[in-house]
Amino acid sequence: MAAVESVGIGAAARAADLAHQRVAFAIMTAFFVLAPFVVYPVFLMKALCFALFACAFNLLIGFGGLLSFGHAMFLGTAGYACAHAAKMWGFTPEFAILFGTAAAVLLGIVTGLLAIRRQGIYFAMITLALAQMIFFFYVQTPFTHGEDGIQAVPRGMLFGLIDLSNVMVMYFFVLAIFLAGFLLIYRIIHSPFGQVLKAIRENEARAISLGYRTNQYKLLAFVLSATLAGLAGATKALVFQLASLTDVHWTMSGEVVLMTLLGGLGTVFGPVVGAFIIVTMENYLSGLGQWVTIIQGSIFVACVLAFRRGIVGELGYWLKKPL
Amino acid sequence: MTEIFGVSTQALFGQLLIGLINGSFYALLSLGLAVIFGLLNIINFAHGAQYMMGAFCGYFLLLKFGIGYWWALALAPLIIGLIGMIIERLMLSRLYQLDHLYGLLLTFGLALIVQGLARNEYGTSGIPYDMPAALTGGQNLGFMFLPNYRAWVIVASLVVCVSTWFVTEKTKLGSYLRAATENPALVQAFGINVPRMITLTYGFGVALAAFAGVMAAPIYQVNPLMGADLIIVVFAVVVIGGMGSIMGSIVTGFALGVIEGLTKVFYPEASNTVVFIVMVVVLLIKPAGLFGTQR
Secondary structure (H helix, E strand, O other), rough: OOOHHHHHHHHHHHHHHHHHHHHHHHHHHHHHHHHHHOHHHHHHHHHHHHHHHHHHHHHHHHOOOOOOOOOHHHHHHHHHHHHHHHHOOOOOOHHHHHHHHHHHHHOOOOOOOOOOOOHHHHHHHHHHHHHHHHHHHHHHHHOHHHOEOOOOOOEEEEEEEEOOOOOHOOOHHHHHHHHHHHHHHHHHHOOHHHHHHHHHHOHHHHHHHOOOOHHHHHHHHHHHHHHHHHHHHHHHHHHHHOHHHHHHHHHHHHHHHEEEHHHOOOOOOOOHHHHHHHHHHHHHHHOOHHHHHHHHHHHHHHHHHHHHHHHHHHHHHHOOOOO | OEEOEEEEHHHHHHHHHHHHHHHHHHHHHHHHHHHHHHHHHOOOOOOHHHHHHHHHHHHHHHHHHOOOHHHHHHHHHHHHHHHHHHHHOOOOHHOOOOHHEEEEHHHHHHHHHHHHHHEEEEEHEEEEEOOOHHHOOOOEOOOOOOEEEHHHHOOOOOOOHHHHHHHHHHHHHHHHHHHHHOOHHHHHHHHOOHHHHHHHHHHHHHHHHHHHHHHHHHOOEOOOOOOOHHHHHHHHHHHHHHHOOOHHHHHHHHHHHHHHHHHHHHHHOOOOOOHHHHHHHHHHOOOOOOOOOOO
């Protein structure tokens, strides 16, 4: 009887969760639809790509408890694959993005199988080392064109019909991709799979004793996260018509950690907010050179010491509603 | 000119030497990481930055006070180790109750700050640092030319590594340390000041990094980014060796340096990635690391 009651309460609470999260989602969508008429669309597209990247990263750390310090490898790999397919093989944008994402999936499966063999801190070090190996591979291999990167990538005609060289058309294409990715993550989090992930994060030994093959869950979470990070990277390559080494470097892996930490680890909307703040900061402070790195480092220290819930996490705490 | 597998012995031994030098730094740094991890349970991401700070400290001592290499070798680890202890007291000590990942994130942030400050001041080009007069020149060993300074680096780091191993494994102080690693609450109950021990241990680990930095300065020059990429390789070394044993990190460090050097001779394209490839192989065969125990 007590069990039935608690399930009932849980379901009611979950419905309430979803209600205010839907409101938040509606506000976010409205903001992104109206924003390009006020703010420079290319800047917004950059922020949306990073927001999706950070959401993908958050799926792994926030809900699976796995800190990947090498997520740039998925962003960069998908970017290179997408740019190469669009430029050299003449793929249409939708297939170029699919091809880039598929490359990230493949890399996610291979690196995921290796990384989940160790836990906790080792997991972070292994992903970082694997990403560095991938980085050196791209430095040496000819198709990436080294320091120059793959430049002048054509945006092409979407479905062979819609010309993406128009900046507003491109913006709404990117927004559609972002919203699709965001909703997919939202769905994953609220699925039974997402609940098992949370259980593994909280107590892996107990999840194993309950009969869950935790390694399979962790691998799937890793691959899903890699896929969405790849989707963000492939889209980014088309937005900037460029795929370069910056997107594979470990500093990029650090940045996505920072965005998620600042917005709120394990929150639904936090990574989006964090990504916007960091991208805005980099945009306005780009003239200050290395001060950007110093400010980023300081945000890390401040977040870890005093502000571990992040902005959205803190907001959700005050409103007593998880956001 | 004699040849082995189609490679001149001169080139082979030359690269072997460079491998041993790199291995010395891998060993010193992974040793420091292992010592810190053992007691604090955090991965010190700032280790590369602290290695760089050691080199800069040596440079400043020379520039501002005219203090030469030998004194710098003793003073820089002391100064940087002290800074490390202050960081531990003020920041890291607040994180022990939390998930270990927060320690990693905090030290990553600290590394960004330090490296950013250094790059702001000195850009990315290296500053030369002269080797001590006593160690210039070299020996002709018949099959190769051995610069004195490089021989000194290998010997000195071996001595430091083995002494660290000896102190932790064979002395009373070391037994306290190992006991506190196993069960800090119980060791505290025996009247040993564990928080102070933690602070000193972190300081010691950081001092090892700074010591490596001063030794590296005459070889690689003093450069704001000297530790940034190195630390990632050292992480791979730590994953390969496993952080369970002190001797394990020393052996793995030197061995991987040598493997990297040999790769430069036989297949130079892979010399950047060989350490990571070894890591992948070890993860497939023995996930806990060569000397580690899974936990």
